[in-house]
Amino acid sequence: MAEYDKDKQAKEYYLDTPVNNYGFFLKGAHSLDWGMKNRLSRIFRPDTGKTVMLAIDHGYFQGPTTGLERPDVNIVPLMPYADAIMLTRGILRTTVPPTLTKAVVMRCSGGPSILKELSDEELAVDIEDAIRMNVVAITLQIFIGGEFETRSIHNMTRLVDMGLRYGIPTMAVTAVGKDMVRDAKYFRLACRMAAELGAQIVKTYYVPEDFDTITASCPVPIVMAGGKKLPELEALTMSRRAIDEGASGVDMGRNIFQSDAPLAMMKAVNKVVHEQMSPQDAFDYFNTIKAEG
Numbered sequence: 471m472a473e474y475d476k477d478k479q480a481k482e483y484y485l486d487t488p489v490n491n492y493g494f495f496l497k498g499a500h501s502l503d504w505g506m507k508n509r510l511s512r513i514f515r516p517d518t519g520k521t522v523m524l525a526i527d528h529g530y531f532q533g534p535t536t537g538l539e540r541p542d543v544n545i546v547p548l549m550p551y552a553d554a555i556m557l558t559r560g561i562l563r564t565t566v567p568p569t570l571t572k573a574v575v576m577r578c579s580g581g582p583s584i585l586k587e588l589s590d591e592e593l594a595v596d597i598e599d600a601i602r603m604n605v606v607a608i609t610l611q612i613f614i615g616g617e618f619e620t621r622s623i624h625n626m627t628r629l630v631d632m633g634l635r636y637g638i639p640t641m642a643v644t645a646v647g648k649d650m651v652r653d654a655k656y657f658r659l660a661c662r663m664a665a666e667l668g669a670q671i672v673k674t675y676y677v678p679e680d681f682d683t684i685t686a687s688c689p690v691p692i693v694m695a696g697g698k699k700l701p702e703l704e705a706l707t708m709s710r711r712a713i714d715e716g717a718s719g720v721d722m723g724r725n726i727f728q729s730d731a732p733l734a735m736m737k738a739v740n741k742v743v744h745e746q747m748s749p750q751d752a753f754d755y756f757n758t759i760k761a762e763g
């Protein structure tokens with residue numbers, strides 16, 4: 471007998487089971503499309519809601535940064551321990567094996583070097599090339615209060631529009647000019663502007679006072695930038711505090727690859743972010759892994 475003719479009793483329609491509407495675990499993302507949510511779920515672990523991102527894009531304006539002279543030697547072995555890697559298309563194509571299945575967050579802005587005004591950036595990657603490289607998110611700096619503030623915001627809104635066309639989230643990084651005060655008031659302004667103008671993720675710096683007001687007033691997930699190299703226990707403490715005060719993860723570079731034991735640091739940061747480990751326990755864990763070589 472054809473399937474069409476089978477009587478109702480032989481089939482199971484689960485008439486008493488309501489359809490699962492799959493609420494989404496990430497702040498501010500419930501109205502996004504399937505592709506966007508799926509990509510976000512590759513950056514932020516659905517089981518913890520958090521991410522450990524490894525930032526290695528520094529060369530795009532400052533050349534071979536300490537620790538990044540040979541990313542094929544020092545950095546590629548760390549990648550399996552990150553949820554996502556943030557890098558340029560140049561390093562991705564030349565240096566990262568395409569067998570890597572980690573989420574790629576691609577730096578899409580550039581222009582000035584450290585010798586010039588850093589806020590003078592333009593978009594530097596076509597969305598088609600980002601798609602070709604199978605990226606999970608696209609990213610750029612915004613320079614609130616900087617000389618080219620409006621241009622950097624316009625770069626961001628264009629990137630957001632391109633990303634929305636293809637279901638690719640945009641992460642805005644709040645860059646801080648040399649002469650600006652890094653305080654909660656500044657970062658509340660910068661993070662909120664980024665989210666209001668469409669960024670689906672914001673990356674910003676930790677401040678010891680009122681960081682929770684930055685995360686509370688930003689309607690999308692915030693990931694904490696690492697900043698300059700700190701002693702490992704301090705970097706782990708900063709990460710713990712950022713998570714406890716509402717960050718959805720970290721995106722660290724120098725505090726990992728400039729550590730004298732980068733792999734141990736990578737693993738210790740994972741413990742803090744995904745396993746609620748205390749900074750001291752994570753530091754002990756770091757030292758154990760480091761001692762194992």
Ligand code: 5RP
Binds near residue numbers: 528696698724
């Ligand atoms: C600023 C960036 C960098 O990728 C990132 O912030 C640098 O990482 P870290 O400060 O942890 O070394 O987005 O250009």
